[in-house]
Amino acid sequence: MNRALDGLRKRPRLTAILLAILLAALPFMMGFGLGNSWVRVLDFVLLYVLLAIGLNIVVGYAGLLDLGYIAFYALGAYLYAWLASPHFGLHLPFWLVLPIGAMLAGLFGVLLGAPTLRLRGDYLAIVTLGFGEIIRIFMNNLNAPFNLTNGPQGMNLIDPVSIAGFSFGKPLHVFGMTFPPTYFYYYLFLAFTLLAIFVALRLQDSRIGRAWAAIREDEIAAAAMGINTRNMKLLAFAMGATFGGLAGGLFAAFQGFISPESFNLWESILVLCMIVLGGMGNIPGVILGAVLLTAIPEALRYLGDFQRATLGHVAVDPADLRMLLFGVALVAMMLFRPAGLLPSRQRKREFAAEDGVAEQEQASLYDARA
Amino acid sequence: MSLLMAQGIKISYGGIHAVRGIDFEVAKGELVCLIGANGAGKSSTLKGLLGLVSHSGDLRFNGERLTGLATHAIVARGLALVPEGRGIFGRLTVAENLDMGAYLRRDRDGIKADRTRAYELFPRLAERNKQLAGTLSGGEQQMLAIARALMGRPSLLLLDEPSMGLAPLMVRKIYETIARIAQEGVTLLVVEQNAHLALQISQRAYVMESGVIRLSGPSHALARDPQIRAAYLGD
Incomplete structure (x- = not known):
């Protein structure tokens, strides 16, 4: 197994092709193997990956607890x-x-960010929590x-996605088989998720990503480097919110029904648990966290059977058991893998023992004498 | 004309007046220090210079008014700060910390040359360039903080208590480096509690007490001043 993984690491093109085929x-594998309800689970996995990647920009990159x-x-x-339901009689494509939804969310990201610029940690968490509740209560x-x-x-009867006259709302019958809309949405969500992953990875290594890392580490020092901390924090809020708004639009089209609940x-x-569990700041970790925390609760439904x-x-009741196991899993993870399942390089090092430091202090003193 | 000219600088936090109207200046190429006890307003003064806290008064750098500008705009005009407690980016590597110091620069070759120079100045950082900055010792972190600030090629370098929390030998080493940086033509303003060392390496000094400047003058003269000797040099 390990040798196979090593082999794949050495052949990135082959890995990419295999991953694309998978x-x-x-x-189809899920649908034929486990039943069509699992294709629906897959769709939700992708939506949560999208959400987790967005939140990771705010929390993992810029260190702002939202x-x-x-x-x-x-x-x-x-x-x-x-804009796409009988509620106002609008049926825009x-x-x-x-994009309008994503931009509106981004704008609200800035609106939330602006009054909280001076807040950090617990205080920021409380204000953002309040913001979330305000929107829901509204x-x-x-x-x-x-x-x-x-x-x-x-709100009900929301229009399904429709591309070039092909509506995602009805099942497709081909070769004597029936494919429910969950199949089409899978590919649509996959496209957006891959785009989000690409953007997030590029951001991480960019000038903006480095500025966020500096703000996360020490805001005063970041400002002293010449980083416009105000704009960079607002940008993090806006970027994260944009991904959230995009996922929300996809969710509404997919479900056809939304309610404040x-x-x-x-x-x-x-x-937030998804990104903490998977490994904050690290995209593969964030994806893994989203996959696990969406798929495992579904799998635990079988406990009833x-x-x-x-x-x-x-x-x-399996529902009670799911929450219990969820809690146990989180506690176990905090004990055994405090930096997440696939931590970023930086967080892994942060949690690792720092035995060498005392020795180094000694060594540098020795240097000073010489 | 002075590089930095401050007149009537006042800084307050709510009702607490940390700095109550001080005048000072730093000429190009000078090493000036600001000494005083805990709570005298030294660090507040530095933070005010960089726009990290708001101040009133008239602050000019190269003749241009800095009062009211945001920190990043002030840094872009050529000031750099080595913050109190060093403020290194603990989860970034030494090399990444240095690159962050050059955040506002676009000249790739110049940055590379300056990084090499930083490693010459502090060979210890070169050895540990791939190590996370948070795993460095206190002295090494101070070196890194100074090297990082120099990466921005500042025309005025502000140092906030570079001796804080360091072993005496390390303090001496850091001060030798500061003197060397000054010799290479960088203008420095050093805030320090350790009056003895600060007066040894600087040309001029200001003595702060309760938010005002009590004394100022050439460092060698201040070092002999009976008042200073009694208050700061333990005579």
Whole structure:
């Protein structure tokens, strides 16, 4: 296994081709192997990867703890619903609505960022948490005096994505087989996710990425390097929010229905858990975290069947068990892999023992004497 | 004309007046130090110079008014700060820290030459260039902070308590380096509690106390001043 991995590392082109084939075939493998409901899970995995990559820009790159991230997801989703559903009678095409949603979310990112520029750590977390709740509560209550969001009932009959006359809303029948819309959305989401990964990786190694790293490490020193810390922090908020808004629009089109319930605090915390679990600041880690935290809870649904088969009845509700195992997994990870499953180089080193430091101090003193 | 000219600088945090109207200047090529006890307002003064805290008064650099400018704009005009407590980027490597010092520069060749020069000045950093800065010893971190500030080719380098928290031998080594940097033509303003060392290497000094400048003059004269000797040099 290890030798096979080494071999792949030496042949990047072959790896890329194999990975492309795997990603292209994945929904069919899941659909035929585990049932079509797993293709739907795959779609959600991709949406969460997109969200996690966006939040990673704010938290992982720039070090700004944002607990209200899901608000941007909500804004993207509601904007899609406003512009492409019977609610206002507007049915704009998705390629127009998605960018508008992403930009609106980005604008709100700046609006959230501006008053919180002087805050860090816990204080920033509390303010962003409040922001997330404000958006959700607005969505919950803006059905009167003017019905903007349809309140807690949510918005229904949102237009599915449609490309060149081909609507993603209906299943496709070919060769005597039926493919539900989840298959089409998989490829659409995959395209956006790959784009997001590309952008995030390029950002990391850019001048902007280095400025964010400096701000994360020491804001005063970063300013002393000549970095415009205010603009860079706003940019991090805006970029992260843009990804969130994009994911929200895709979510609305995919589900056809949205309600404020989908955008509660738990969702923000879940996305944050994904990047912490996977390895903050490191894109492969973030992807792994999103995949695991979306797929594992789904897999744990089978615990109900398992109990029925072995005990004859369901002793513990699988939903309760899922949360318990989720908690245990997080605690175990903090104990055994505090920097995440696939930490970035920097975080791995930060958590590693620093035995050498005392020795070095001695050695440098010796130097000074010489 | 002086490189840096400060007149009536005041800095306050809410109701607390940390700096109560001070005048000082630094001429090109000079090594000037600002000494004083804890809480005298020295660090606040440096932070004010760099726009990290807002100040009132008239602050001019090369004749241009700095008051009211944002920190990054002030740095772009040629000031660099080695912050108190060093402020290195712990999770970046030594080499990455140095590159960050050249953040505003675009001349790739010049940056490369300056990096080589920094490694000549501090051979220890060259040995450890791929190591994370957070794993360096305190003295090495101070060297890195100075080297990083020099990477911006500042016309005025501000140092905030370079001796803080370091072993005496390391302090001596850091001060030898500061003297060497001054000899190479960099203008320096050093804030220091360790009056003894600061007066040894500097040409002129200001003595701060409770937010005002009590004394100023050539360092060798101040070092002999009975008041200074009693208050700062432990006589």
